[in-house]
Amino acid sequence: MTVSGSGDPVDRAAIEALCQAMCGVVTGDLSLRLHTDSADLSVQKLALMANFMLETAQRAVERSRTYAAALDNVQRVARLEAWRLTRPEGEIVPIGQVCGLPECDGEALRGIGWFLDRVGGGQRERVERLFDGPGGTAEWPGNTAGTWFRTEVSASSGDDEGGGHLVITQDISERHRAAEEIRYLAEHDPLTGLANRRRLIACLDAALDPARIETQKFAVHVIDIDRFKTVNDLYGHTTGDRVLIELAACLRGEVREHDMIARSGGDEFVVVQNGISTELDASRLAERLIGAVGERLATSEAAAVSTTVSIGIALAPDDGATAEALLSHADMALGQVKSASRNGFAFFNTEINDAQLARRRMEADLRGACGRDEISVQYQPQLDIVSGRIVGFEALARWRRNNRDISPAVFIPIAEETGSIIEIGSFVLREACREAAGWRAPLRVAVNISVIQIKHGQLPALVE
Amino acid sequence: MLGIIPHTIDEYLKRRVDAQTRAAVLLRAGFQDGKQFRLDTEYGDAECCALVAAIADVTGGATETVFDEIADFFLDWAEQTFPGFFAVAPDTRRFLMMQPEIHNSLACGLRSSGQRKVAEKFRAVELPDGIRMHYRSSNRLAYFYCALARNLAARRGEIAEISFIEGDTASSAAIIEIRLKPEPALARA
Ligand code: HEM
Numbered sequence: 237m238t239v240s241g242s243g244d245p246v247d248r249a250a251i252e253a254l255c256q257a258m259c260g261v262v263t264g265d266l267s268l269r270l271h272t273d274s275a276d277l278s279v280q281k282l283a284l285m286a287n288f289m290l291e292t293a294q295r296a297v298e299r300s301r302t303y304a305a306a307l308d309n310v311q312r313v314a315r316l317e318a319w320r321l322t323r324p325e326g327e328i329v330p331i332g333q334v335c336g337l338p339e340c341d342g343e344a345l346r347g348i349g350w351f352l353d354r355v356g357g358g359q360r361e362r363v364e365r366l367f368d369g370p371g372g373t374a375e376w377p378g379n380t381a382g383t384w385f386r387t388e389v390s391a392s393s394g395d396d397e398g399g400g401h402l403v404i405t406q407d408i409s410e411r412h413r414a415a416e417e418i419r420y421l422a423e424h425d426p427l428t429g430l431a432n433r434r435r436l437i438a439c440l441d442a443a444l445d446p447a448r449i450e451t452q453k454f455a456v457h458v459i460d461i462d463r464f465k466t467v468n469d470l471y472g473h474t475t476g477d478r479v480l481i482e483l484a485a486c487l488r489g490e491v492r493e494h495d496m497i498a499r500s501g502g503d504e505f506v507v508v509q510n511g512i513s514t515e516l517d518a519s520r521l522a523e524r525l526i527g528a529v530g531e532r533l534a535t536s537e538a539a540a541v542s543t544t545v546s547i548g549i550a551l552a553p554d555d556g557a558t559a560e561a562l563l564s565h566a567d568m569a570l571g572q573v574k575s576a577s578r579n580g581f582a583f584f585n586t587e588i589n590d591a592q593l594a595r596r597r598m599e600a601d602l603r604g605a606c607g608r609d610e611i612s613v614q615y616q617p618q619l620d621i622v623s624g625r626i627v628g629f630e631a632l633a634r635w636r637r638n639n640r641d642i643s644p645a646v647f648i649p650i651a652e653e654t655g656s657i658i659e660i661g662s663f664v665l666r667e668a669c670r671e672a673a674g675w676r677a678p679l680r681v682a683v684n685i686s687v688i689q690i691k692h693g694q695l696p697a698l699v700e
Numbered sequence: 701m702l703g704i705i706p707h708t709i710d711e712y713l714k715r716r717v718d719a720q721t722r723a724a725v726l727l728r729a730g731f732q733d734g735k736q737f738r739l740d741t742e743y744g745d746a747e748c749c750a751l752v753a754a755i756a757d758v759t760g761g762a763t764e765t766v767f768d769e770i771a772d773f774f775l776d777w778a779e780q781t782f783p784g785f786f787a788v789a790p791d792t793r794r795f796l797m798m799q800p801e802i803h804n805s806l807a808c809g810l811r812s813s814g815q816r817k818v819a820e821k822f823r824a825v826e827l828p829d830g831i832r833m834h835y836r837s838s839n840r841l842a843y844f845y846c847a848l849a850r851n852l853a854a855r856r857g858e859i860a861e862i863s864f865i866e867g868d869t870a871s872s873a874a875i876i877e878i879r880l881k882p883e884p885a886l887a888r889a
Contacts, residue, residue: 280738281739281781288802288809292805295804
């Protein structure tokens with residue numbers, strides 16, 4: 237026992253023994269613990285504190301090992317690779333697990349140039365620029381098809397002189413695939429796999445871009461299966477669907493790779509024929525399509541009802557400056573084919589447009605024609621051929637608009653389609669009944685009644 | 701339990717009661733008369749905890765009062781013996797945040813590798829104006845914890861407002877919130 241400067245006795249031997257034991261830490265073994273038998277409280281305290289330090293150090297090491305293992309797992313699961321690029325040496329120091337990104341068959345990263353060589357899709361320069369400034373993020377395709385990566389570079393001030401960059405690269409191929417799939421689903425018809433109306437409009441808009449349309453004329457063919465509604469009614473929707481799939485396959489076989497096929501709704505398909513020089517190119521394709529579809533559908537389950545299609549064609553840019561205009565004009569041309577013969581094609585022309593416009597106007601005028609007293613009833617006598625006597629009258633609707641008589645043959649079909657027939661029919665029936673009630677002789681009155689009116693009901697009430 | 705606690709309790713007895721009473725307390729708690737507690741040795745948890753109850757029994761005081769007095773005595777002793785711990789955390793909140801590390805490492809520091817992995821008694825979560833303590837020990841010394849925290853705060857001109865989120869002063873598992881406020885200037889004057 238020695239005496240310290242303050243006069244207290246000090247157990248020097250015990251302190252020396254502790255110091256000697258502490259040298260054991262040089263092996264890196266932090267599980268070492270110090271023991272003393274000394275009765276000296278300061279020596280006990282020294283041993284206690286030395287053990288406290290060892291314990292604290294050991295805990296820190298254990299904790300960082302746990303974190304490192306967790307980080308490895310995180311990196312493995314998230315397909316993340318992190319490294320530091322030292323400046324100015326340009327050395328690569330991996331952080332955590334090296335997961336072999338991107339596509340290096342487990343090889344360790346061999347330098348920044350080696351890394352950049354793995355950037356595909358002509359994006360190398362963009363990724364390289366991330367290392368010039370304060371950093372940033374880039375998503376880029378790898379050299380192997382279907383692989384995509386996301387690299388985030390941040391300038392790390394670091395303890396090391398000159399700092400450097402912290403680089404984190406993640407394999408996002410799966411996410412990319414999923415996003416592509418979502419985009420595909422949003423732009424395609426699930427039944428036929430063809431582009432849907434949304435994608436069709438987007439492609440038409442792009443093709444109508446003034447810069448492109450200057451040099452690239454194209455044709456829009458709107459294709460409609462003849463009597464498709466009957467196919468569905470007679471054979472059911474499953475057969476209907478199969479016919480649509482057949483038609484899609486047939487169209488695919490007939491158009492060129494850079495043309496587009498879309499299912500724009502129901503049984504309506506659209507082929508965008510790119511790069512045409514004259515109308516002739518479009519009519520040739522339309523003819524070919526009609527022929528091919530006819531052959532193909534002749535073997536379908538619904539062949540007895542429908543084997544043909546009708547096609548309406550609009551040419552861009554002449555027939556419309558917007559996707560909507562082109563489609564609606566091609567639709568008008570299609571309407572023309574349908575009302576004529578079916579199984580043929582027609583180009584949109586301004587006469588169709590004029591005819592359609594006139595028809596629209598007439599549709600609008602017909603609405604409320606009774607209210608404006610434009611509809612009147614005329615009575616055509618009905619004779620008994622044998623006796624030559626009048627037996628009754630047929631009540632006929634007349635429409636006089638702007639001092640002009642419009643033939644029932646023209647306005648009745650339109651009234652039937654638009655529903656105005658109900659109003660007109662009721663008016664004629666009421667008028668005829670009122671008129672007949674005033675006749676002295678027992679005569680019949682005949683009124684033509686549309687099927688639509690009958691379906692609509694309330695006929696007896698109307699007569700009473 | 702590490703010898704620091706029984707050592708200071710014994711020091712407390714040496715200073716505050718006569719030799720006979722001290723001997724009676726030690727005996728009642730299961731220690732022999734004349735027992736010398738070493739700082740760097742582990743003693744049985746049950747005997748150490750029994751010391752406080754024995755003091756209350758022998759002196760006729762309430763256990764809470766004994767804990768309060770021992771807390772005060774212990775902090776005097778700790779401030780002298782380990783001034784470094786107090787110097788690195790001049791405010792109570794920071795000291796209380798560090799306390800689990802001091803305890804867990806001091807308590808395990810002695811143990812050989814096999815015994816190191818004992819469940820840790822203290823875990824502190826920082827709050828804007830204090831800490832939330834997750835205490836878990838079969839010794840049920842949550843009251844002692846509160847007494848020490850209150851005493852430590854008072855030494856630093858702070859008031860510790862203590863509430864139990866889970867358990868109570870005698871639970872083996874408790875969640876305690878200690879919110880610290882500066883002592884009103886008047887009370888300090
Ligand atoms: C530098 C100051 C301190 C030191 C060196 C110290 C050290 C110790 C030691 C060594 C033990 C025995 C632990 C065991 O073996 O399991 C202990 C127990 C305890 N200490 Fe501290 N302590 C200090 C300050 C405090 C403070 C400020 C508090 C409370 C705010 C506190 C609360 C406790 C409690 C509650 C126990 C009993 C734990 C149990 O067994 O359940 N200590 N202390």
